[in-house]
Amino acid sequence: MDFLRPASWEEALAAKAEHPTAVPIAGGTDVMVEINFDHRRPEYLLDLNRIGELYEWEVGERDVRLGAAVPYTRIMDHLRAELPGLALASHTVGSPQIRNRGSVGGNLGAASPAGDAHPALLAAGADVEAVSVRGTRLIPVEEFYTGVKRNALEPDELIRAVRIRKADGPQAFSKVGTRNAMVIAVCAFGLALHPGTRTVRTGIGSAAPTPVRARAAEDFLQAALAEGGFWDSGRIITPSVARQFAELAAGACNPIDDVRGSAEYRRHAVAVMARRTLGWTWDAYRGNERSASCA
Amino acid sequence: MRVNFTVNGRPQEADDVWEGESLLYVLRERLGLPGSKNACEQGECGSCTVRLDGVPVCACLVAAGQVEGRAVDTVEGLADYAGRRSAGGRAGTARGTDIDEARRWQARPPGARTAELSPVQQAFIDAGAVQCGFCTPGLLVAADELLERNAEPSDADIREALSGNLCRCTGYEKILDAVRLAAARADRAEEAV
Ligand SMILES: Cc1cc2nc3c(=O)[nH]c(=O)nc-3n(C[C@H](O)[C@H](O)[C@H](O)COP(=O)(O)OP(=O)(O)OC[C@H]3O[C@@H](n4cnc5c(N)ncnc54)[C@H](O)[C@@H]3O)c2cc1C
Ligand code: FES
Ligand code: FES
Numbered sequence: 001m002d003f004l005r006p007a008s009w010e011e012a013l014a015a016k017a018e019h020p021t022a023v024p025i026a027g028g029t030d031v032m033v034e035i036n037f038d039h040r041r042p043e044y045l046l047d048l049n050r051i052g053e054l055y056e057w058e059v060g061e062r063d064v065r066l067g068a069a070v071p072y073t074r075i076m077d078h079l080r081a082e083l084p085g086l087a088l089a090s091h092t093v094g095s096p097q098i099r100n101r102g103s104v105g106g107n108l109g110a111a112s113p114a115g116d117a118h119p120a121l122l123a124a125g126a127d128v129e130a131v132s133v134r135g136t137r138l139i140p141v142e143e144f145y146t147g148v149k150r151n152a153l154e155p156d157e158l159i160r161a162v163r164i165r166k167a168d169g170p171q172a173f174s175k176v177g178t179r180n181a182m183v184i185a186v187c188a189f190g191l192a193l194h195p196g197t198r199t200v201r202t203g204i205g206s207a208a209p210t211p212v213r214a215r216a217a218e219d220f221l222q223a224a225l226a227e228g229g230f231w232d233s234g235r236i237i238t239p240s241v242a243r244q245f246a247e248l249a250a251g252a253c254n255p256i257d258d259v260r261g262s263a264e265y266r267r268h269a270v271a272v273m274a275r276r277t278l279g280w281t282w283d284a285y286r287g288n289e290r291s292a293s294c295a
Numbered sequence: 296m297r298v299n300f301t302v303n304g305r306p307q308e309a310d311d312v313w314e315g316e317s318l319l320y321v322l323r324e325r326l327g328l329p330g331s332k333n334a335c336e337q338g339e340c341g342s343c344t345v346r347l348d349g350v351p352v353c354a355c356l357v358a359a360g361q362v363e364g365r366a367v368d369t370v371e372g373l374a375d376y377a378g379r380r381s382a383g384g385r386a387g388t389a390r391g392t393d394i395d396e397a398r399r400w401q402a403r404p405p406g407a408r409t410a411e412l413s414p415v416q417q418a419f420i421d422a423g424a425v426q427c428g429f430c431t432p433g434l435l436v437a438a439d440e441l442l443e444r445n446a447e448p449s450d451a452d453i454r455e456a457l458s459g460n461l462c463r464c465t466g467y468e469k470i471l472d473a474v475r476l477a478a479a480r481a482d483r484a485e486e487a488v
Contacts, residue, residue, distance in 0.1 A: 001314040003296055003360040025358055029338055032356040035315045036336040045314060049361045095459025096437070097353045098338055181458035182339060 002044045009051050012158060015044075017133045020155035022046040026054070026069040027101035029094070030110045054105070054160070064166055065129075068105025068159040075104070083164055085120040085171035085190050092116055092175050095182050105159045108144065111151040111210070118145070118211035119190030120173055122203025125165040132156040138163070145210035169193035170284035172277035175205075176261075176269045186261040189249070189273035193281050198222065198231050202274070207253035207266045217248035217274065234286045242275050249274035300362045302326060303372025304379075305393065312359045319343045319354035321362075322369060327398045330370040330432045334461075341460030344433035345369045351440050353459075370432035371397045373439060377413035380443065415439045415477045422473035426464035434460045438474045446481060448474070 004022060006012035016022055022044035025031045034040035048054055054069035057079065064082050066075070072090035076099070080087040086104070093099050093116050107117040108128060118141075127138040130153055141162075144152050153159070171192040177183030188205035200221050202214045224241045225231055255266035298309045298321065309325045317336070322328045322345070332342035336355045343354040346368040354367075368376055412420070415438050425431050434457060441448055441456035448456070453474050462470060 003314040003358070005360060005363065025361070028356045028358055028361065029353075032317060032358060033337045035358075036317060036355065041315070045358060045360070047358065047361055094338065095341065096456060097341055097344055097351050097459040098356075100350045101352050101356065 001042065004044055004046045005050060006046070006048075007050050009053060009160070012046065012048065012051055013131060013133050013156075015046055016158055017156045019044045019046075024048055024109065024158060026103050026106045026109075027071060027098075029098050029102040030106055030112075048105075048158075057161075059166070062165060063163040065161045065163050066104060067161050068108075069103045070105075072099035072102055072104075082166045083120075083124065084167050085124055085173050085192055086117060086164065088171070088173035089116045089120040089175075089188075089190065092173070092183070092185075092188075098182075104162055108151060108159055108162070109153075111145055111149050113145075113148060113208065113210055114185045114188075114206040115211065116173075116175065116185060116188060116205065119188050119203030119205045120171070121162065121164060121190075122211060122213050123171060123190035123192035123201045124167065125192075125194075125201060127163045128152075128159060129161045129163060130154070130157045131160045132158070136160070142213055145212075148209045167192065168196040170281040170288075172280045174273040174277050176273070184260065187253075187255070187266045187269050187273070189270055189277055191274070191277040191281055193285055195231060195285065198226060200225070202249065202252075204249070204252060204270055206260075207255040207270050209254065212252055214249040214252035214274070217245050217252060220248050221245045221278070236286070237278065237282050242278055245278060246271040246275040296360060298359050298363055300364060301366040302328065302394070303368055303375065304366075307394065309359070314358075314360060316359045317355050318345070318347075318357040318359055318362055318367065321359045322354060322367070326394055328369055328371050328394065330397075332429055332432055334429065338459075339461070340430070340433070341437065342430050342433040344436045344460065346436060346440065349440075351437055368436075370435055373416060373435055374411050374413040377415070377439065378411075413439065414480060415442065415473070418477035418480065419470075419473045422469050422476050424465060424469040424473035430460060430462040430464075434462070434470060438470075438477070441474070442478055442481065446478065446485075448478060 004015045006015050023042040024046045026048045054067045056067045058065045072093050075090045076087050104117045107115040121141045126141040128144050130137045139152050146152050173190045175188040176186040185206045187207045190203035192201050200218050205211050250267045250271040253267050253270050255263040257263050296312050298312050309321050322331050331354050334340045334342040338353045338356045344351050345354045348365050419425055
């Protein structure tokens with residue numbers, strides 16, 4: 001095994017081009033487990049720890065450009081306002097020690113259907129900045145997940161950053177597991193209201209081979225909110241609308257039975273989380289509406 | 296490969312390191328610092344918790360090559376680290392526990408002069424938070440970092456900060472007591488000044 005330690009982003013890209021089989025290592029919270037247990041013996045490890053820009057973020061007009069290796073702890077501490085869904089999801093990852101090292105770039109690299117960043121990214125709207133010596137591609141996050149633990153990166157590409165839409169409304173994240181810390185999601189759900197465009201986006205984790213959006217549920221809810229004039233009135237969402245939204249969200253799942261839960265349980269839990277996160281976010285929206293109209 | 300880094304304030308060089316090796320292995324097997332424990336090697340138990348440039352991490356999940364040029368603090372250096380902190384110096388720069396000193400270290404028989412302990416270590420003993428002791432080093436490092444960051448942690452803060460450390464013996468209550476005790480003593484010491 002060889003340990004490649006590029007000192008700059010350009011060097012990292014050159015190394016990846018020269019050694020396409022090199023395994024990047026950022027926080028190492030996925031990679032090192034595989035190496036410790038001899039599940040993986042890469043020819044090259046490509047260390048990203050020395051590349052400063054991967055640990056930085058920029059808050060722009062529309063997006064936060066989040067460096068691939070920014071640890072979850074920093075997202076929780078510094079980006080809660082801009083990325084509330086991702087900050088909530090980050091807080092559920094592993095433990096403080098894991099959150100101090102683990103990163104969204106690593107979550108995307110691993111592309112586990114259970115990765116907690118994914119539902120939040122899907123709900124907020126995001127593009128993965130994939131870079132190689134050949135150039136930069138922006139991959140919409142919903143196209144990034146191509147199969148169980150597979151992603152759309154080419155062998156010579158690295159993730160430079162994720163461009164995540166800044167929140168323009170309330171967001172929520174919910175995760176089912178056996179306890180509060182150190183839990184791989186049985187399933188997870190992210191929801192973002194986008195009052196600016198009067199749209200709603202969702203993300204489901206651990207209930208299909210890849211993280212997915214519940215598109216039929218989104219379409220239904222958007223239409224129902226528009227037709228009922230809910231965005232303007234800020235009225236409580238009719239229970240039947242919430243119920244149908246939840247059923248459609250469960251319908252987007254294609255889960256399996258495994259040690260963490262049965263397929264049936266996962267479908268049920270996704271419906272419950274969909275209904276609850278809609279309640280939480282809509283309450284927050286109504287609260288803001290009311291305070292805005294009072295002002 | 297060779298790795299140069301700072302351990303408990305002292306420059307160290309580890310040779311013949313395998314490229315896939317963890318920081319935990321380097322500390323325990325190459326530098327003779329077995330304080331950080333190896334229980335799971337998958338980040339689940341926290342018994343290998345050390346500070347990397349001040350940040351608590353699982354040493355079993357850090358690749359040895361990633362610590363080149365960086366500062367690691369382990370439980371062996373905790374008393375010293377706490378001492379430097381209370382002396383107002385930036386922890387991580389002054390003298391640490393010498394590797395040879397650490398190797399020579401032996402538990403003293405009861406009654407003999409006890410080794411110098413950090414406030415958190417003393418609190419763990421006084422509160423009865425140590426049973427088999429396997430989880431203790433990781434918990435000490437995590438608890439010490441919590442109290443450095445947050446001198447008056449709520450119970451929720453303590454639980455959160457220690458949520459990455461498993462203990463099979465104590466049932467955690469005495470561990471929570473120990474952290475509260477350390478916080479209370481620091482508080483009193485502060486008032487006395
Ligand atoms: C005890 C424990 C608990 C955990 N709990 C959770 C949890 O609750 N939720 C959760 O989602 N995950 C969890 N994980 C998994 C892991 O922490 C996350 O997936 C994390 O986001 C990985 O980030 P990392 O920086 O450590 O990745 P690494 O291990 O460094 O890398 C992971 C993968 O991504 C690739 N990669 C990393 N950076 C890049 C890049 N810039 N470009 C291209 N490829 C890249 C690597 O080659 C590798 O394939 C847990 C892990 C452990 C050990
Ligand atoms: S040995 Fe590192 S967390 Fe268990
Ligand atoms: S005292 Fe035995 S594991 Fe904690």
